[in-house]
Amino acid sequence: MGRECASKREALEELSDILGDRISTSNEVLKLYSRDYWPLALMKEAHGEELPRPLAVVWPNSTEEVAKIIKVLNKYRIPFVPYAGGSGVTGGTMCGGCIVIDIKKMNRIVNFSEEDAIIVVEAGILLRKLEEFLNSRGFTLRHIPQSYPEAVIGGLVATMSTGQFSTKYGGIEDLVLDIEAVAPDGGIIPFRRNTVPRAATGPDLKRILIGSEGQLGVITKVILRIFPLPKYTWKMAYAFPSFASGLKAMREVMLAGATPAVARIYDKDDSAARFHDARDLLILIVEEIDEGILEAKISAIEAIVKRHGGVDAEEEYVDKWLKTRFDVISELKKLVIPLNLWFETIETSALWSKLPNLYEEFKKKVREVEGVHAVLAHASHFYTTGACIYFTLTYEASEEVYWRMWEKAVEVILKNGATISHHHGIGLLRAKWTKEELGETVNYLRRVKRSLDPENLSNSDKWLG
């Protein structure tokens, strides 16, 4: 024990030599870095429960500094966890006794090429700052998750995030061209020597960092695809006879190639809560550079929607959604917290053939769980093959109810051939169910982890460790 303490002290001293005042072991800092935005961790904190605290937080300035830090931590066998915006909702950055490597001082824009439609950034840049930079130059990343105000690029890549405009522009995995990272042993995994739209020079090692949740090292730089800001936009809302008929319409829209940027089908409960209109509502945003393409898409969408019984609804629902889409605090303050309830979101995806049953069964079975008060649902993030359904749940603020609700939710999800996570990731929350979804693949992934991180230091207590 004494030796362990001494080695931690020595490690912190070595880190201080590298970082100067960019290291903290203050109680206040450790408390704030002891969780992300996982609702269960927030609930525990609100109930006065102490969460496992990290050993220290460091703020490196460069890839080289990250490499030096990790080499020191390897020397002393101290685990570490990368930290970006802290907006994750699965406890992915919670790591008691770890060194938290906060990358937000690495926030420079390295290169912006209008001609090649790419941007090279350090991974600690705030998404909002990046988007504002691009918008001021007529471009956009169009990666706009609900965590847009606080999220950071490195965290979005590590989580395999997606955004509200993903139906047209794809998830973060579609936007990443290349990654620079520091491996768990402190070696730097560089960018390719050439940046190209696509390459067949072997399997892309970098792809395993997307969704790795800090378990395979620290993402330090990213090259991203960007798009010119759209010139023409069409917004519309429709009401459908049922959630299932809305899904059928969107299937046809996607297969016809009339891809909208935003499509969200709110079920009656979700519509009632958000728009005070208890119908199954589809809100759409189509945006294009070319007016002709926009017109063609509108005409195709209108015909498909009508065929499936969709009728025009108030267009202002789209504006209301646009205005309130990042606001996660108003309802919490107004209703959820004062009613001694708590909140959770469960996002899943499935093929078209599975979606209607998944939706019906999830709503029924999870709502029946004792202590659960509301299960709202909307489908968003559409593909030619299926869609994501995003459930918003309100329940008694108790850990027991929380896990009971999750057990039932995962049971229904897996039974219906859906995924346990469409875009929030695994973290601590879903770790125990990964094998049920991935089977033997988990063991091969663990072998990859062991090969890159033999000491198991990189976010060590998570599902690959």
Place this chain on the structure above:
Amino acid sequence: MARVILLVSLTMLRAVKITPKLVVRFAFLPFRKVRNPCLYCPGICIASCPTYLSSGNILLSPIGYARFHDIAREKCLKCWRCVQECPLGYNLPETYSKPVKISLRIVRPGRLILVADEEIDLQLAEHLSESLGTGLAVVKGVAERYNNGSPIEYKTLKKAKRVLSGAELAVACSPEVSHALGIDFLGIHLKDLGIKLNYEGPIHIPCLLKSQREKLLKSLEDAGVRPTFVDEEECIKLSIKENYLYLCPIAKKHGVRTIFDLISY
């Protein structure tokens, strides 16, 4: 109960599985307040916080300041940017310290009155008021609010406003006084005051006036300012750029150029 109905419509209630326990809680809803919403927020305002942007440290952000008031008093810049970004408009900087009393006196009456704070910009305002032939009022306590993070004691604010109500137009010489008293900043009334400026180059928008950006830029351009770049990111209390034009009188302390240095009548 009427308040409950306002908060929760019947349409909305269709989504909720009601239990007797929940009904009781709904009944008490008007009496259950969340005092500090920042404790539950992921940081919707966080990208606007200058100390967070420069440090990357959550402790030095509204999330940290909402939890640790000692640190907030010392480190928060009291720039009110977070309040402008918050969907609830939650006035976080007002929670750090006890309410401050302000007092206002008319030094020189007039149809048009310049309002200065005793600590922030009195000298400058005196000179300006004489040159422009306007009235002058001096307020005490505003600087303290923006140094410590305090609300203004309501009665004293009301009294100050009553004193000013005799004037046709009262304009603040500093963003702090404008923000504290809810009156326009001088920069918005350059034309009314007959002020001309001759400047081409980068300018800085004061944090406290960020929401009035467009009005401010138009007024400046009408008065002869030709901005080549508009900085809305930095806070003067944290970083100063030598070649920029500032609107905050406190910038003078840092030896940089302000609109007050350029005024010709």
